[in-house]
Amino acid sequence: MSPATLPSRHSIGEDVYGALLSDLIALRIPPGERMSVDALARHFGVSQTPVRAALIRLEAEGLVAKKFNSGYSAAPMPSGAYFRDTYAMRRLIEPEAAALSAGRMTSAQKKDLARLCSEMEALTKGDTLANYGRFAQLDGQFHALIAGACGNAIIAETLERLYAHMHLFRLRHHTAVAEEAVKEHLLISQAIADGDVEHARSAMQAHIDASCQRMEPFFRVLA
Known part of the structure; x- marks a missing residue:
């Protein structure tokens, strides 16, 4: 080495x-x-x-x-059942967390959310393989910031314990995954910045569904 x-x-x-x-x-x-x-x-x-x-x-x-x-x-790659269960959990709580955050997030938190979006977008322009770990970190921070701002500590703690983003990015490296996620994050961030509760909820739901569709073919084959 x-x-x-x-x-x-x-x-x-x-x-x-x-x-x-x-x-x-x-x-x-x-x-x-x-x-x-x-x-x-x-x-x-x-x-x-x-x-x-x-x-x-x-x-x-x-x-x-x-x-x-x-x-x-x-660590071994988590099982396909783990990924299915993770998405099921995220569908239950993350759209509601986004909706709650849209009505509660401070100006400083909104700026942080926009900054994370900008940093992730910048990473898609460079060496995506080299930047992939950093992108996964920022992706996790994006979702954690929303959960932390929703006012429900149980939601925030539950999502923190999943470490879903770290494991998901082990499934597949592809530029399109990051680029598509950035577009979806921008829609979520804008809805929260606007204080649009319903749009924040639906944008997060759409993001999780789209992420599952992107990744499902890769975790389906896992035992």
């Missing part, structure tokens, strides 16, 4: 986390592959501390598994 060059972001730990996230989502680290702390530290040219911190974070998000006496490995 040749040395990797990490982009400057917030910290070494954040850089290592972002690089590993991108590799896991793009399947450059395939499910089941062992992830040695020592080898990763040498690969990134850092100490073991930020590598361990990144792996612990990725383990909490379900992308990395740790077994006693055998260390870390890339």
